[in-house]
Amino acid sequence: MTNTLPLAGIRVVEIGHSLAAPYAGMILGSLGAEVIKVESEGNGDYARDWGPPFIDGAAALFHAVNHGKSSVALSLSDPAHAAALRDLIATRADVVLQNLKAGSLAKYGLGPADLRALNPGLIYCNLGAFGEVGPLRDKPGYDPLAQALSGLMSLVGHPGEPAVRIPVSVNDMGTGLWAAIGVLAALLRRQSTGEGEVVSVSLYETALTWASMQITDYLANGVMPGRWGSGTAAIVPHQAFECEDAPIMVAAGNDRLFARLCAVLDAGHLAEDPTFRSNGARVANREALVERLQAVFRTKPAAHWLAALDEAGIPCGPILTVDQVVRQEQTRALDLIKTTDDGxxxxxxxxxxxxxxxxxxxxxxxxxxEHNHLLDAKEAAE
Incomplete structure (x- = not known):
């Protein structure tokens, strides 16, 4: 790899808070763009206080998605501040990311029409809650609300249990990913047209795409998707099993792997049983099959089964906790845990x-x- 990152020379102005826009900004910044984060005077991004834990006065979460950026603090209601930011974007920015309330920036002359009139090559990305049209377009939203209203929450957990939130901000982070993809596509098109454009993404749209397979299934057969715990609706066996001492995950995703699994469990007769021979049959008879497999898994410790399953080429693994994940050799080999340059x-x-x-x-x-000097056009030019 050359020393120059792909987005070197691109300047991004991030008028965002919390997670979606900052996550998009972190992605673009990690790919080489200069990211100038615009925060409110006083307390700044709400996420600075989303702890503990705190590091150097800001929540660890804030560091996770804002490392490598510059920060300017201002009050958009101050005409001088708004004018300085408008000038920065008009003369020195390639991309704007914003996830404030829909339409709120337009009253300061910082909406997409205003800024693109001054800077036709500008790519302006809106990261909203529910999209730009429809009855919910003005409704504020956070990740759990998008999970609830999109149906995602109805899919998580075990049958008969209360609704459970996915404990990762999948819609905030997913919306940041879609924003980055949209911005990259717009930057590519700008190379041939010279023109920028408006890119729009939202938490609700992202959530619907995560549920795309379940939605497609429902539209095909009218059957409501169920909750399957560690399993999945369309493949069996494809779930966690309790061993003598700990649970493991087993993913026998086709008939060939199922036959191997049965051989490992000394239950080859199950692979020949018409009740379980095909995946469709196994799905139809899920409870009966899982009960038989579970009874065998409980007879030996997890290490025994993992070794045997690995030897047979069956996808499997232990169910690790976060402390185990950050220490395991695969994580270290990938060099995915990084330390900020200040240590x-x-x-x-x-x-x-x-x-x-x-x-x-x-x-x-x-x-x-820390970088309010970037608002001074003369100083920035020097």
């Missing part, structure tokens, strides 16, 4: 490699307003 914070790097090398731009998170 203060460990973060997860980008899951992308170029020429076998991972982008290694891990600057520290900025102090609030």
């Amino acid at each position: 203060a914070v460990q973060v997860v790097g980008l899951p992308i490699s170029f020429g076998g090398e991972r982008p290694d731009r891990i600057g520290r998170a900025p102090r609030l307003g």
Whole structure:
């Protein structure tokens, strides 16, 4: 890999808070873009206080998605501040990321129409809650609300249990990913047209795409998707099993792997039984099959089964806790845990490699307003 990252020379202005826009900004920054984070005077991004734990006065979560950025602190209601930001974007920015309330920036002359009139090559990305049309377009939203309203929450957990939130901000982070993809596509098109454009993404749209397989299944057969715990609706066996001492995950995703699994469990007759011979039959008879497999798994410890399943080429693994994940050899070999260049914070790097090398731009998170000098056009030009 060359020393120049793919987005070197691109300047991004991030008018965002919390997670979606900052996550998109972190991705673009890690790929080489200069990211200028715009925060409110006083307390700054809400995520600065989303702890404990705290590191150097800001929540660890804030460091995770804001490392390597610059920070300017201002009040958009101050005409001078708004004008300075408008000038920065009009003359020195390639991309704007914003996830404030829909339409709120337009009253300060910072909406997409205003800024693209001043800078036709500008790519302006809106990261909203529910999209730009429809009855919920003005409704504020966070990740759990998107999980609830999109149906995602109805899919998580075991049958008969209360609704459970996916304990990862999948919609915030997913929306940041879609924003980055949209911005990259727009930058590519700008190379041939010279024109920027408006890119729009939202938490709700992202959530619907995560549920795309379940939605497609429902539209095909009218059957409501169920909850399967560690399993999945369309493949059996494809779930966690309790061993003598600990659970393991087993993913026998086709008939060939199922036959191997039965051989490992000394239950070859199950692979020949018409009740279980095909995946469709196994799905139809899930409970009967899982009960038989579970009874065998309980007879020996997890290490025994994992070794035997690995030997047979059956996808499997232990169910690790976070402390085990960060220490395990595969994580270390991938060099995915990075340390900011000031040595203060460990973060997860980008899951992308170029020429076998991972982008290694891990600057520290900025102090609030640390780079306000960037608003001074004369000083920035020097």
